[in-house]
Amino acid sequence: MKDTAENKTKKELKRSEFYRKLGPLLALIVLIILVTVMNPSFITPTNLLNLLRQASVNALIAFGMTFVIITGGIDLSVGSILALSGALTAGLIAEGLPPIVGIIGGLFFGGIMGLFNGFLVTKGRVAPFIATLATMTIYRGLTLIYTGGNPITGFGGGYLFQFVGRGYLFGIPFPVIIMFLAFALLYCLLHKMTFGRKTLSVGGNEDASFIAGIKTDRIKMAVYSISGVLSAVAGLILASRLNSAQPTAGTTYELDAIAAVVIGGTSLSGGKGRLFGTFVGALIMGTLNNGLNLLGVSSFYQQVVQGIVIIIAVLIDRKGN
């Protein structure tokens, strides 16, 4: 057999693929079994729905973050976009506009904020870390200016607005439905359509992609806009669920989202990434939060555990490579 060497590398490749693809899912299953053994009330349907609802905000932001990270970028402004678009929605509704206008307005502004990030990164040639670090503080500042530092409350918004965060459809919390719909849409976008292939290509090798005729700037602006819109969706869910728009909402959420993406096996150097992995990553984070709460673990220890999980995820990813 002259091609044994080749076979071997193929086998290794397969194994690494296995690690990368199923590692996070296996981790999630193990985690679920572990928590269930220690506290059976974890696995009850109400608690699982509860967990999914808790994970939905982080998952939505992390979906957008996955696109950005695949292009080799990062978006630190997601938490601020969440807060500002939530506040703008609340503000528009408080002005007496119909809730649907407020909701669409919030999403629109979220997109604009993302687009501005993309603009800085592409046309301004500012490194994504710096650009979004700057806009993170700008958007947060604008939120504080707009709200005067006070939460916007008592704006009503009627059934439609309340339904976004607090509604149930067939017994399933509406944020969970939004999360699954967003996942399905974005999964198609990333893995089944040319846009996704172009995104992966831009992250893999930008120059080559450009030469191959891909409008790389346009792709990048699009991914930051997607991230902005998804952060705005998360902001709407939070504002609706809390019945108020908090000027400090979403602080440090960028870190949770990045963690979910990394746990899911997307490489921070770009070019590779899977939305399903991110989904699993967000569920792992949610399970940790919910499970450790159910087990009565102090929040101080919870933070340590979350950090360790991120490190393990990266180590497994290394091994996979």
Added chain:
Amino acid sequence: MKRFGLKKQLLLMVTMIFAFILTACGNAARLEGEGGDEGETEELAPEDITIGLSVSTLNNPFFGQLEKGVVETAEEQGSTVQTVDAQDDTATQINDIDDLIQQDVDILLINPVDSDSIVPAVESANDANIPVITLDRSSSDGEVITLIASDNVEGGEMAAKYIVDSVGEDANVVQIEGVPGASATNERGEGFNNVAEDQLNVLESQSGNFNRSEGLDVMENLLQSHSDIDAVFSQNDEMALGAIEALESAGLDDDVMVIGFDGNDDAIQSVEDGDLDGTVAQQPYDMGELGVEAVYDHFSGETVEEEISSPLELVTAEDED
């Protein structure tokens, strides 16, 4: 171009399905917090009671003491306490409380991050027929057995009167405010202004978010813009201690009087050391204890008053001699 058409079709389909679900299945949709029936209070012995305790943040010694008061008092009587820490994030807190409700705790002691955004969590507890007691901060809506808090308005008045007595009428004072919108901020400010309006000259009020390092920053800034400050009223001790750092580095610590609020260990120590001039001391440990006593009263069928005042005491250098 044909591919693009496909994409558009897909998007349209998903949107249509989405719209269909939303409209056609209206009767399958409901809101969180709808329905729920009044349950009779069952009588429980202390050793059969599990208390769910949600604290706004354990990073602040004040709430650490409050938690200690709850846990020690309850465990002495054989009750179980399960503590969750919201880390000052409103969204985390309502998720935490969902987790406690899943755990079927018998009663919830909630120390809200924010009085408005805690409402959905209180309503969820109401739905699950789990009684709620709030500590230190109130809930704007929903059914709560009692609120246990210091009379913050009275405390603010105490601080202002002390300044009038020590520095004299029409002294130039600045106020460092807490987290905007928090009831403690509003009430302490209200009490302070009640007295200060007529008897003091308030130069400026700025928020330091109840945080020591922000208190320091705010004081530094205030010193830049005002050279004639006689006294500082800080709405909590953490910010007061930050302000003292700023005054010390400016060499003004002996000229400017600083009054804090809360009476935490650091602040009492600082009063003893002669740095802090006084603090309106709350007794967070007692507050926790009062909370647990209210729990036992509730479960033994006694009526619990709607508001229970936790004692306040002005601690000054003179008392410490």
